[in-house]
Every structure is written in C-alpha cells, then in structure tokens.
Amino acid sequence: EGYEVMVSRPEAIFHRTEDGNLLEPLESLYVDLPNENLGDILQSIANRKGEILGMDHHASRVSIEAIIPTRGLIGFETDLVNLTRGEGLMSHLFREYAPFKGEISGRGRGVMVSMENGVSTAYALNNIQARGRLFIGPQEDVYEGMIVGENARPGDLPVNPCKAKHLTNMRSQGEGKGIQLEAPLRMTLERAIEYIDIDEYVEATPKSLRLRKRILDATARKRAAAA
CATH class of the missing domain: 3.30.70.240 (Alpha-Beta Plaits)
Incomplete structure (x- = not known):
C-alpha cells in the first residue's frame, strides 16, 4: 500500500516545579x-x-x-x-x-482484537458482531493484534474474524438463511486518533486506516501489562 504511518494517542506536555x-x-x-x-x-x-x-x-x-x-x-x-x-x-x-487535576476516565469500553492472521469472513463477523460494534467488513486482510471492533463491555476481547464455517454432509436447521452484517464503523484519521487508548496505534496508509495494539502478540501484551 505504499508507505505506512503509525500514530499514537496525543499527549499533553507536563512540567514539574522545583519542589516536584x-x-x-x-x-x-x-x-x-x-x-x-x-x-x-x-x-x-x-x-x-x-x-x-x-x-x-x-x-x-x-x-x-x-x-x-x-x-x-x-x-x-x-x-x-x-x-x-x-x-x-x-x-x-x-x-x-x-x-495536575487528576486522571480522566477513558472510553469506558474495550476493543475486539484479532488473534489470527488472514482474511475476515462473513460467518465469523456474524458471530462477533453480537459482542459489539465492528470496524471491518468481510474479505478484509487482518492480522494478530489488529483491532476489528469495539467490545460492548469494558476490557479487551480476543476474537477470530477469519473463522470459516465447517462444511458437512448434514443439513442443519436454519441452513440457507442469509447472514446480515451491520455496516462497519469507518473512522476518519482525526476520530481514530481520539478513539485509541494509550496502548494502541492508528496505522495509516494511502489506501486504508486501521487500529492496532502497540504489542501485537497477545502473550507479550499480558506480560507487559503485568510488569
């Protein structure tokens, strides 16, 4: 996609007086x-x-x-x-x-983070959208650590947006019903920068805008959070 720019959440410049x-x-x-x-x-x-x-x-x-x-x-x-x-x-x-006036509360909700590399499927997104709001649609490239939606609850939720439906010889009840996905939320660069938390980046290219965790590996993120 050409070049790539990583943008973190803006931070104010603090000062300390001589007495600390x-x-x-x-x-x-x-x-x-x-x-x-x-x-x-x-x-x-x-x-x-x-x-x-x-x-x-x-x-x-x-x-x-x-x-x-x-x-x-x-x-x-x-x-x-x-x-x-x-x-x-x-x-x-x-x-x-x-x-300093004290801490300001964050966005109040977690995000849904991909735990797989691959291409998103409508089948997987249909299950994921019950947990919150999607940021991506089907047939989009995703990678581990990429934010694919907003969790309806506090805390981050690992999800697999690439999961495909297993094909069997048995017909299940409801088979053939079309999957209805809600339109994903597409953010502008300004809105994305406002949205991300301190442990996240906005990944901007000439063709796309993605949100991701600073540390892509889930195990490494847990170790960093516990440190």
Missing part, C-alpha cells in the same frame, strides 16, 4: 450550542476535569466559558458534534500551567 509538583496545561474553552443539549455538554466537560466559568443564554442557544485541561480536549469535539447533531461550535486557547 506536577503542572499541566489548561485551556480556555468557549462553546456555543442549542439549549436542549446543555446538560449533556456540561456532563462531558465535567468528566474531562473542566470547570465552568460562566454561561450566557440568548434565544434558543447558550454560550459556555470554561477552563479545561488540554488532555481533556482530546475527543471533546467529537462529543460536541454527536451530542448536538452538528449544531455545536467550539474554540479554545492556551491559558496557563496549573497543578
């Missing part, structure tokens, strides 16, 4: 959105360790001014677009360095 205190960059955040979406956006800002400075209601919209850690902005624009159905506007500007 950890400082992080804060941003002034300005959001304009419809009134009916105010509660959801305030919750999103709070989850990202943001602090509301003021609100201004005008007609059917409301403007918010807040302070938020730079790392809290990762993925916020996607939340704003989704929660307001594209009607929300935002801008932000570096404000200052301030004491």
